[in-house]
Amino acid sequence: MSVGTLEAFSLIVRRELCLSFRRPDQLLQPLVFFLIVTTLFPLGLSLQLSLLRDMSPGVLWVAALLSSLLSLDSLFKSDADDGTLEQLALCGQGLTVIVVAKTFAHWLVTGAALVLVSPVVATALGIPGSAFSTMMLSLVLGTLTLSWLGAIGAGLTVGLKRGNVLLSLIVLPLAMPLLIFGAGATDRAISGVSPVGALYFLAALCVFTSTLAPFAATVALRITLE
Amino acid sequence: MNTAVDGLGVEKVHVWRGDRHVLKGVSFSLRPRQLLHISGPNGTGKTTLLRVVCGLLRPEQGQVSWLGQSISRVRSEYQAALAYASHEPALKGDLTALENLRFAVGLKRRVTGADLRASLERTGVGACADLPARVLSAGQRRRVAMARVLAMSAPLWLLDEPFTNLDASGADLTAALLQSHVERGGSALVVAHHDLKIDVDMRRLDLGP
Numbered sequence: 001m002s003v004g005t006l007e008a009f010s011l012i013v014r015r016e017l018c019l020s021f022r023r024p025d026q027l028l029q030p031l032v033f034f035l036i037v038t039t040l041f042p043l044g045l046s047l048q049l050s051l052l053r054d055m056s057p058g059v060l061w062v063a064a065l066l067s068s069l070l071s072l073d074s075l076f077k078s079d080a081d082d083g084t085l086e087q088l089a090l091c092g093q094g095l096t097v098i099v100v101a102k103t104f105a106h107w108l109v110t111g112a113a114l115v116l117v118s119p120v121v122a123t124a125l126g127i128p129g130s131a132f133s134t135m136m137l138s139l140v141l142g143t144l145t146l147s148w149l150g151a152i153g154a155g156l157t158v159g160l161k162r163g164n165v166l167l168s169l170i171v172l173p174l175a176m177p178l179l180i181f182g183a184g185a186t187d188r189a190i191s192g193v194s195p196v197g198a199l200y201f202l203a204a205l206c207v208f209t210s211t212l213a214p215f216a217a218t219v220a221l222r223i224t225l226e
Numbered sequence: 227m228n229t230a231v232d233g234l235g236v237e238k239v240h241v242w243r244g245d246r247h248v249l250k251g252v253s254f255s256l257r258p259r260q261l262l263h264i265s266g267p268n269g270t271g272k273t274t275l276l277r278v279v280c281g282l283l284r285p286e287q288g289q290v291s292w293l294g295q296s297i298s299r300v301r302s303e304y305q306a307a308l309a310y311a312s313h314e315p316a317l318k319g320d321l322t323a324l325e326n327l328r329f330a331v332g333l334k335r336r337v338t339g340a341d342l343r344a345s346l347e348r349t350g351v352g353a354c355a356d357l358p359a360r361v362l363s364a365g366q367r368r369r370v371a372m373a374r375v376l377a378m379s380a381p382l383w384l385l386d387e388p389f390t391n392l393d394a395s396g397a398d399l400t401a402a403l404l405q406s407h408v409e410r411g412g413s414a415l416v417v418a419h420h421d422l423k424i425d426v427d428m429r430r431l432d433l434g435p
Contacts, residue, residue: 002306008333015321015329022320083316084330090280091333092305226283 008093009101016105026074030110031117034067038121049126056125057186060135061142061179063121064114068143069171071110072150073157073164075102076221080158089225096218103151103217111143127190134189134199141202142182148213149174155220177205231294233257233413234279234382239288241274248274251288254431256413258381261404261426264417266433272417273313275433276386279415280310292382306334309380313387313417315371319360323351323370326359331377345377346370350399364391372400383407383414 003011020027041059042052079085079102088098118139119132127135153170157163185198234256241249248271256262264272277283279290281297281304290297292304317326327342346352349369354362359370368391375383383404389397401424404414408426416422 003333003336011329011332018325019318019320082318083312083314084318086280086282086310086312087316087330088333089282090305090308090310091330092302093333094302 005093005097008097012098012101013105016102017109020109027109030067030071031113033070034063034114035117035121037063037066038125042125053126053190056122056127057183057190060118060121060125060186061183064139064143065146065175065179067114068110068146069150069168072154072171073167075106075151075154076158077154085225095221096214099151099217099221100214103147107144107147111147114143115139131186131189134195135186138182138185138199138202141206142178145178145206145209146175148209151217152213152220155217155224158221159224178202235291236279237288237291239278239285239290241271241278241283241285249278249285256415258411258413259408259427261408261414261416261424261428263422263428263430264415264433265419265430270433272433273386276384276415276417280308280384307380308382308384309375309378310384311371311375311386311388313390315367317359317367317370320358322356322358323362324355326370327374327377330374334378337377342377345373348376349373350396365393365396368392369396372403376403381412383412385414386417388416389418
C-alpha cells in the first residue's frame with residue numbers, strides 16, 4: 001500500500017503544476033517581466049543593431065536571472081504559510097523528495113517557460129538564428145542551476161516575513177558564474193566561436209548544484225520548520 | 227521507563243523557546259486503544275508538544291519513541307503510521323477539497339477517488355468535494371481536514387484543536403470518529419480546551435503551570 005519515491009515525486013510535481021495553472025497571474029509574472037525588460041532595452045539604447053547585438057547576451061541573461069529570482073520567494077512560502085508544508089514533511093517520503101519535486105516543478109513553470117520564449121526575445125535583440133541552440137542550452141543549464149541555488153535560499157528564508165530581499169542577497173552572488181559563462185557562451189556563439197568551454201562549465205555547475213543543493217535545501221527547510 | 231513497546235512513548239521532553247522553558251520534562255505513553263487528552267491554558271506548549279511528538283520539532287532533551295525505537299531512527303515507518311492535523315486546516319485554497327485530499331493522502335498510501343469521497347461523506351462535506359477549498363467556511367475546512375485524517379487510515383492520530391470552528395453536530399461527529407478509531411485499536415492524542423465526551427480509555431495530561 002505504501003507509495004514509491006517516484007510515484008510521490010510525480011504526485012508532487014502534478015500538485016505544483018496544478019497549483020500554478022490555477023494562478024495564471026503568478027505563472028505569467030516572471031515571463032512578462034522577462035519580456036518587458038528585454039523589450040525596454042532596445043528602446044532605451046540607440047538604434048544601432050551592431051551595438052544591440054554586442055549587448056544582447058548580457059541583457060538576455062540579466063533579465064533571465066532577475067525574472068527567475070522574482071518567483072523563487074514563493075517556492076516554499078505559500079506551503080509554509082497555510083500549513084501544507086508540515087503535512088508534506090510528515091508524508092513519510094522524506095523531505096528531500098519533496099524539495100526536489102517542488103524545485104523541479106518550479107523550474108518547469110519558470111525556467112523552462114523562459115527558455116521557450118527566449119527565441120522570440122533573442123530575435124528582437126538581433127541575435128542571429130545560428131546562436132539560438134547555444135543560447136537555449138545555456139539558459140536551460142543556467143535556470144536549472146539557479147532554481148537549485150534558489151531552493152537553498154528559499155529554504156533558509158521561508159520563516160521570514162520579508163525574506164525576498166535576503167533571498168536575493170543569498171542567491172545573486174552565487175549566480176554570478178552563471179551570468180558570466182551563460183552570457184559568454186551566447187556571445188561566443190554569436191561571433192561564431194565555439195562555445196563548448198563555457199557550456200561545459202555551466203553543465204558542471206548544473207550537475208554540482210543538482211546533486212548537492214537538494215540536501216542543503218532540505219537541511220535549511222528542516223531548520224526553519226522547527 | 228516510560229517507553230511503550232507497542233505504541234508511542236514520550237520521555238522527559240524538554241523544550242526551550244529562547245529563554246522560555248516551554249516543556250518541562252513531559253513524559254507519557256500511549257498504547258493502542260488509548261486516547262490522551264492534552265489540555266492547559268494558552269501558551270503552555272500544547273502545540274509545541276504535538277510538534278515534538280510528530281517529529282517536526284526536535285526536543286533539547288528527552289526522546290520520543292515509536293514501537294520502542296526512537297522516532298528519528300524509524301522516521302518513515304513512524305510517519306506512515308501517523309495522521310497529524312494542525313490547528314490550521316492546511317488546505318490549498320486553489321485546489322478542490324478532493325484534490326487537497328488526493329495530494330496529501332496520496333503521498334502516504336494508494337487511494338482511489340472513491341475512498342476519498344467516502345471519507346469526505348463521513349465528515350459531512352461530501353457535497354463540497356469539488357469546490358475549491360477557499361470558498362469553504364472555516365467549519366467545513368475543519369471537516370475536510372478531519373476527512374484527510376480519516377483517509378490516511380493511520381493507527382496514530384495527532385489532532386491539534388480538532389473542535390475549533392465546528393458546530394454542535396460537527397463536534398459530536400468528531401468525537402464519534404475519535405471513539406470508533408480508538409475502539410478499533412487506534413490511538414489518539416488530542417489537544418482540546420474543553421472536556422471530551424468520549425467513552426474510551428482516556429487519560430488527561432494537563433500542561434498547566
